[in-house]
Amino acid sequence: MPLKHAVLALVAERRGYGYDLVQRLERRVGPAWRLSPSAVYPALDQLERDGLVTSAAGRCGTRRSPRVAYAPTPAGLTALEAWLVTAGATPEPMRAELHLRLAFAHARHGDALAAQLAAHERAWRELLARYGRRAREPEAPRGGTALVDAAVVARLHAELAWVAQARATLADA
Amino acid sequence: MPLKHAVLALVAERRGYGYDLVQRLERRVGPAWRLSPSAVYPALDQLERDGLVTSAAGRCGTRRSPRVAYAPTPAGLTALEAWLVTAGATPEPMRAELHLRLAFAHARHGDALAAQLAAHERAWRELLARYGRRAREPEAPRGGTALVDAAVVARLHAELAWVAQARATLADA
Numbered sequence: 001m002p003l004k005h006a007v008l009a010l011v012a013e014r015r016g017y018g019y020d021l022v023q024r025l026e027r028r029v030g031p032a033w034r035l036s037p038s039a040v041y042p043a044l045d046q047l048e049r050d051g052l053v054t055s056a057a058g059r060c061g062t063r064r065s066p067r068v069a070y071a072p073t074p075a076g077l078t079a080l081e082a083w084l085v086t087a088g089a090t091p092e093p094m095r096a097e098l099h100l101r102l103a104f105a106h107a108r109h110g111d112a113l114a115a116q117l118a119a120h121e122r123a124w125r126e127l128l129a130r131y132g133r134r135a136r137e138p139e140a141p142r143g144g145t146a147l148v149d150a151a152v153v154a155r156l157h158a159e160l161a162w163v164a165q166a167r168a169t170l171a172d173a
Numbered sequence: 174m175p176l177k178h179a180v181l182a183l184v185a186e187r188r189g190y191g192y193d194l195v196q197r198l199e200r201r202v203g204p205a206w207r208l209s210p211s212a213v214y215p216a217l218d219q220l221e222r223d224g225l226v227t228s229a230a231g232r233c234g235t236r237r238s239p240r241v242a243y244a245p246t247p248a249g250l251t252a253l254e255a256w257l258v259t260a261g262a263t264p265e266p267m268r269a270e271l272h273l274r275l276a277f278a279h280a281r282h283g284d285a286l287a288a289q290l291a292a293h294e295r296a297w298r299e300l301l302a303r304y305g306r307r308a309r310e311p312e313a314p315r316g317g318t319a320l321v322d323a324a325v326v327a328r329l330h331a332e333l334a335w336v337a338q339a340r341a342t343l344a345d346a
Contacts, residue, residue, distance in 0.1 A: 002270055009277035028276050032267035084278055085285035091293050091332075094205035094325055096265055097175055102317040103201050104182035105257055112258035120264050144275040147342060151335045152267055158331035159264070162324045169320060 003035075005083040007043040008072065011053050012080055015071040018044060028145055031130050032152040044070060052076035102166070107173065114170055121163045128156045176208075178256040180216040181245065184226050185253055190240040191217065201318055204303050205325040217243060225249035275339070280346065287343055294336045301329045 006029065010021055021044070022037045029035065047053040053076050055068045072080070098116055105113050131153050134141060141149050179202065183194055194217070195210045202208065220226040226243045245253070271289055278286050304326050307314060314322050 002273065006273045006277060009273075013277075029273065034266040084274055084282050087285070087288055087292070091271070091296050092269055093207040094328060096324070098264070099321040099324060100175065100179045100182075100202065101257055101259075102320050104179060104186075105317055109257050112260065115260055119260070123264050144278055147275050147339050148272040150338065151269070151272060151332070154331040154335040155267060155328060158327040159324070162327040165323060166320050 002083070003039055004043045004046055005080065007040060008047055008052055008076055008080050009084075011047075011070045012072045012077060015069050017067040017069045021070070030134070030141075030145070030149055030152060032127060047076065052079055110170055110173065114167060117163050117167050117170070121160065121167075124156050124159050124163070128153065128160070131156070175256070176212055177216045177219055178253065180213060181220055181225055181249055181253050182257075184220075184243045185245045185250055188242050188244040190242050194243070203307070203314070203318070203322055203325060205300060220249065225252055283343055283346065287340060290336050290340050290343070294333065294340075297329050297332050297336070301326065301333070304329070 006025060007021060010016065010024055010028070016024065018041060019037065022035070022040045025040060026033075026035050044053065044055075048055055048070075051073055053070045053072055055070050057068060098120060101109075101113065101116065131149055134149065140146075179198060180194060183189065183197055183201070189197065191214060192210065195208070195213045198213060199206075199208050217226065217228075221228055221243075224246055226245055226249050228241045228243050230241055271293060274282075274286065274289065304322055307322065313319075
């Protein structure tokens with residue numbers, strides 16, 4: 001997943017230091033991504049090695065703990081523009097470990113599977129509630145991020161409808 | 174993604190040689206996974222290194238080209254059972270490159286994004302048609318695989334409903 005380009009896009013909007021970028025990225029792409037700082041920092045390092053961003057001790061830190069601020073290079077801005085208009089993107093495969101277990105389970109695993117389905121249902125409901133709170137915030141997502149949130153919410157509703165059906169099927173079996 | 178356990182489950186159901194296992198796995202987990210043989214063979218090698226399967230030149234080949242058949246070991250059967258009842262599975266993060274592009278695009282990228290949305294829509298429609306054909310085959314998926322297919326179909330309908338909304342929003346903007 002090209003998180004690198006998303007980090008580049010953030011830096012191009014407004015230069016920032018590491019943790020600030022992590023927070024802005026989380027807010028922009030939404031909680032369904034389950035981003036971790038440990039995914040963002042390597043992306044920044046890679047961008048710097050590729051000559052797409054530069055780093056410098058910025059003014060936002062203190063003399064004792066200067067913060068490294070990242071800014072795009074001209075090559076970075078070109079690469080960003082190319083990525084945004086790339087035509088060849090195909091949807092990702094749809095893969096879930098739960099699906100593998102369902103495909104290979106036997107009747108004796110019914111209780112364990114029901115517990116896994118229930119755990120997924122809880123996680124999806126919690127995530128749906130988070131997206132609901134996001135939409136009601138004063139700074140609610142707009143534009144592209146609102147479209148991304150809508151995609152996640154549509155998918156969560158589909159997963160929740162399916163999991164109810166799957167639990168009923170397992171209970172009958 | 175623990176494809177390794179799915180391959181182990183297949184071998185435990187009926188011993189098989191490499192390509193036979195690829196075909197059985199594709200049929201079992203469905204086309205949304207976009208499996209490739211190059212993902213299955215390393216899983217078999219890993220299972221053998223871990224002592225979970227054994228391989229032997231089987232009877233299904235010829236003297237000139239013996240086929241290596243895989244069978245589970247007792248340790249493999251124990252590992253499989255443990256995997257099937259593992260309780261800790263949480264849903265995978267929901268990530269899509271298209272979502273990253275949407276979250277960072279500007280008005281000037283509208284045409285490129287519309288083309289990407291249209292390409293995704295085509296791919297999802299084709300996949301939905303494949304699942305429709307699968308369901309109408311004489312050997313249509315049953316049991317756990319039918320549940321997995323239902324999950325994919327529900328998700329495809331959600332994606333298609335969303336993409337229509339996203340295209341309309343982009344066209345208005």
